[in-house]
Amino acid sequence: MQRKIIVTGSHGVIGRAAAIRLAGQTDAKVYGLARRTEPAIPGVEAISVDLTRPDQVRDAVAGIRDVTHVVFGAYIEKQTAAEKSELNVAILRNLMDAVEETSPNLRHVTFYQGGKAYGADLGPFKTPAREDDPRLMPPNFYYDQEDHLRERQRGKDWAFTALRPEAVCGFAVGNPMNLSMVIAVYAAISKELGIPLRFPGTEAAYRALYQVTSADILAEAADWAGRTPAARNEIFNITNGDYFRWQHMWPKIARMFGMDWADPVPTPLTTYMTDKGPLWDRMVAKYGLQPIVYEKIASWAFGDFIFNSGFDNISSTIKARQAGFHACIDTEYMFEGLFRRLRDDRIIPPLP
Known part of the structure; x- marks a missing residue:
């Protein structure tokens, strides 16, 4: 069955690598959603959209329909943690509202967290960090996006996977x-x-x-997560190893x-x-x-x-390895x- 995949933030270092990886798979048709559409990504249909505008998002997704997978790589920086959380949850909500309306066969959503989930931006933290470490004081947009998806997918057939890289390295301007x-x-x-x-x-x-974390390794993890039952509704640290x-x-x-x-x-x-x-x-x-x-x-x-x-x-990557993801570099x-x-x-x- 062909996968019809939306990748948001497709010109960022994470989204671009994911779009390239997925577009190279014979069973995938990839749509790259971003504010800008240049430079072109081979094999990816570029769609210019402002994710903060629900009307634009609905129009963009209406032209795709029957999406099976979402890779959410969009991110908007803001000064305060509360502002950042509010806006980044809103853009995820805007996309999911549109996708769920037009795509009853949605199967999987991949999104990204990172070291801030463990307090890497605050100071020394427990190492190796594990996915089951307790949360920190909110607001934290990683947690809030995760909570939004957990609540949203209750009773539905689609699943999600959160990937936690550290200092992603790849190509993006x-x-x-x-x-x-x-x-x-x-x-x-x-x-x-x-x-x-x-x-x-x-x-x-x-x-x-x-x-x-190599952007290419992270892209491979996104591809794996969208195909793998063991990745359903789970969080994985993904690093070079x-x-x-x-x-x-x-x-x-x-x-x-x-x-x-x-x-x-x-x-x-x-x-x-x-x-x-x-x-x-x-x-x-x-x-x-x-x-x-x-x-x-x-x-x-x-x-x-x-x-x-x-x-x-x-970060410990044992959980991902036990679930079947072994890529490293x-x-x-x-x-x-x-x-x-x-x-x-x-x-x-x-x-x-």
Whole structure:
């Protein structure tokens, strides 16, 4: 039976990878819902829609009908936790209202949570984090979206799966939480300035245990969750499967760019990188890069958050493995492949 799949946030780092993965399956027809429809994603029918507008969402979904799967990768940043929760639950509700109205055979909804479910944004937390760890003080939009879906699907045939990655790394421009783009652009600018690649965060973060999630691994998990009975109404941590310390990874990243490295110095990226737009424009012209607006190419605030987390960040992936999901990737290999792809797509200058 063919799957008809809606992927929201299809130009973000998570949604884009999911759309590409699903569009490559012979039994799937994929519709990518996002505010913007460019650049095109091969095999994905792009639909421009503002998820905050129920009328637009209804019109968009009415043109699809008979949706079997939803992959909800949309996210809207807001200043306060309460505002963030209210708006991100609203956009999920708007989509589900429209889908349930036109798609009686809906089978599965995948959505995403993350380290904030364990308090990774607040300070040191229990590690390894497990899916059955108790909740934190609300508001938290992860919990609120989950509660909305649990209530909504009561007595219905469709199920949901929540996936919890950490620091997703992939290819997307203008995405607020894409660590690989932060590192790549920071390294390219450092190299252009003729300075060594310094870890810009704290000594504690440099030495703490950390983990990341490849967008491709996460996309594979979304595909798996939509097909697998063991994933029905469950939450799974999804990471690369290994752990590392920046003190060991950073020299390897420097070598990938053909650079020297030096001891870490806390250097707030939101202070020191926001004036580099003119330099980046010159680099675009010099190396024939894609003319992407500098302000949209990386989120320095996200980089500061990651590089100043001076405590272990470890999640257990045993539950996913016991349920049958075994995909993993060596993080060093992931970084190397992503940087080469950014080079090949002319997002960053040539590598050695």
